[in-house]
Amino acid sequence: MAAQPKEIAGQRPSYLAEGGLVGWLTTIDHKRVAVLYGLSSLFFLFVGGFEALLVRTQLAVPNNHLLSADTYNQMFTMHGTTMIFMVIMPLEIGFFANFLIPLMIGARDVAFPRINALSFWVFIFGALFMNAGWLWHALPDAGWFGYANLTERYYSPGMNIDLWDIGLLILGVSTLLSGLNFFVTIVNMRCPGMTFMRMPMFMWAMLVTTVLILLAFPALTVGLIFLFLDRFIGTHFYVAALGATPILWQHLFWIFGHPEVYIMALPAFGIISEILPVFSRKPLFGYAGMAYALVLIAFLSYGVWGHHMFSTGMGPVADATFSITSMLIAVPTGIKIFSWIATVWGGKLRMTTAMYFALAFILEFTIGGLSGVMHASPPIDLQQTDSYFIVAHFHYVLFGGMMFAILGAFFYWWPKITGRLLDEKLGRWQFWLTVIGFNGTFFPMHFLGVLGMPRRIYTYPAGMGWTFWNSFETACAYLLGVAFLIFLVNLVRSLRSEQAVGDDPWDARTLEWSVGSPPPAHNFDDIVTVRGRDAFWLMKYGSHDAPGHDSSAGARASAAHAEAGHAHVHLPAPSWYPLLFAAGLLVMGVGAMTWLRVVFLGAGLLLVSIVGMGFEYATYGQETEESRATFFRGVDSRKMGMWAFLGSECVFFACLISTYMVYKARNLGGPDAAVLDIPLTSFSTFVLLTSSLLMVLALAAIQRGDRKWSAIWLFGTAGFGLVFLGGQVYEFSKLYLVEHLAMQDNLFGQTFYTLVGTHGTHVAIGVVWLFVMAFAALKGKLQQSRSLAVEIAGLYWHFVDIVWIVIFTLVYLMRSIKEA
Amino acid sequence: MNPHEGAQALEHEHPQAPVYLAVAVVLTVLTVLEIAVFYAPFLQPVLVPLLIVLALAKFVLVAMFYMHLHYDAGVFTSLFGFPLLLALLIGASLLMLFAYLAAHLSPVIPYL
């Protein structure tokens, strides 16, 4: 029992205590991973801020030639891309949510600690990859939404867009994996008593955010893959030649893009919902309404993407639909705003800097929401789109909303994360400079937009009536810069100070404040049991009302974690594989831009690290017994993760398949679907169906402890998978050699090869997976107790089978159907 | 109330080989039917609805029995069903949006 007594002895050293450089490189502790995220995104915050100041400086006076048009394009593109993907998302999700989710739901770590570390390394490599453009003056330059066909090789020959495309694909892997990880964590790792309706509102916000991530990012991935093929292989997904249309990119991008704004907004809503009650000393008003509003916003956010495309001419029905759904979002958003106000109303306010930022959030965000409802109306939008009015709108929501929430979160949770307070006086200076600088920079953009100033012009002539406000905005932008410098000074000074804070400096309501500041590596000494909402408040005061002067309250609180000493806490071991995996992805990205063989090197690294992690992971269950005490007893986190992943894959394939159906109908000449070989693919279909049967037989065998037959069936499944792949290779070669259909030739060719090839890639991955597992079974490494590993591989395999059922029907058997 | 209680029966026994074999037989028959439908000239007018029904049946069978949704906790069905629904909605909307586009704009702007 006393194997690692120093871990849990009375002192409880903080999570920051041990480990040098190697400790940080191999860490899989969610708190340390969060700190890595925090430091990196703070760095990118200043990079993005620098880019913004360059943009503003360029626009300060008319006819300015400080930056060339080219540099200007690079700066505003990287400013937007950086702020969204490398600052707001990683600060909210990678930093705050990562640190807080396990602490708020009473867990020891996230569901998949290795994947968590992996997400971070993939994130940082992806971000650096894209920023490598600084070295060659070749940063991405087509705007954060990279509209086609400007992004095609013909119009953007340099490496700029390659960096953007591949960089975003890499960042997408990171985001998707964190989304998956945190989703499973919140659903499955809650401590006893922590029902959904007792979770802190930030947890609700993150739960919904992760669902949005899982179901929105696949659309972007598909769009980026098409762009990649266009640029590297010479297909024409977004080129009007051959019948394609650049509008396809707009749809794919905004199917992702609008949910993406809520991926950034909902965590901010959650943060505000934590800060306001604590400093108003009242419970959150309208808890259930707040939770349902989050769900409703998320759901609606999938039905509004067209409001970014009114000017493309989608037709009256589509315009009306997207307009109505967009305006509907204002309803749940309004519920939230009124509930926040009601939370503060009549409370005993403590005006800390965190509270200042939270209150300012409500006002500034509402201004942005209101202009949003304005351009949800198509005729109005036609005036406002692509003007500075839009720039004003999204800065009010993104800066006035998300950034204010993030700054508030820094002041609120910094003591928990570092054990030190931020200086309130500097904080107040920062706050007022931010409010003045922000409104001064962005409010006049409404005027400029209405005066007709387009966005994304690098300079403008004098005499347009735009000069005054532009100069004014630039001056205010510098004020904003000063505010952030003060923030930086405050952070550094706090880190250098000795002053330590208690566990609960704000007299807060949620579980993270019941542990040390900074928390110990294992978070909680004993598994917590929760009796209601505002769990820590209940522990302290026994009721939801504000305390009288109950002198025993504090004593009871510290008693909550005083009984340390007997729990024997295993923490999962650090690992190099996450870093290796990310390096593999980076090498693949570099390879794509240089030499093909480097791609294979990267892929090799990926494979090694995945297999390595797989076998490390096999012992995971024994490493942390607590992690088995999941909320849904008997539902393994890995299985839940696989199902969530498959859900995400549904959207991925939906985008691919609909592209195929749309483009097949627009095919202008050359071979079309009529050349598809039905007898061959019928055979393949039987092969794949049979393989699914063998897969379930393998599972049944291992479940009854029959290792030999399990191995045989697994080899059989993989073998049938190989036969299927062989059929596909034959089919592709025949199309290419006999029908002379290359990928670049026509719309049918490019979409057919892409869709069926993507499915084939899934099969190939499954085959490798099954072979690894079959060999493990053969070597006796696959015991009955690990049958779950087979079950999860099986889920993936059957899903691939299901997708084939759909493809076989829509692509092959309906080959003669022309119109979609 | 301890939420861990009452959650015990979330995972039922998985079926055994006979069930799997029966499902495989049905899947094979359905696939044969699909191919028959494809080749039968008199069925061409109803080709699309017939094929969709048959594919749907296969889809559901694999999901329910091979992927155990029929036996496992309901969480998994919603974890898969909701995204599937959303994917269908997105796909259907895309088809309609592009159908409008094709009908109202010249399909090719000849340049490049």
Ligand code: HEM
């Ligand atoms: C009631 C809520 C909202 C409505 C009705 C709304 C509506 C709109 C509309 C119609 C546009 C397109 C304008 C155009 O390009 O012509 C737009 C742009 C935008 N919105 Fe919102 N919005 C809302 C909330 C938000 C939130 C919460 C965020 C972010 C957190 C956000 C971020 C953006 C961004 C980034 C753009 C510009 C994208 C670009 O063109 O680069 N919006 N919004």
Ligand SMILES: [Cu+2]
């Ligand atoms: Cu939008």
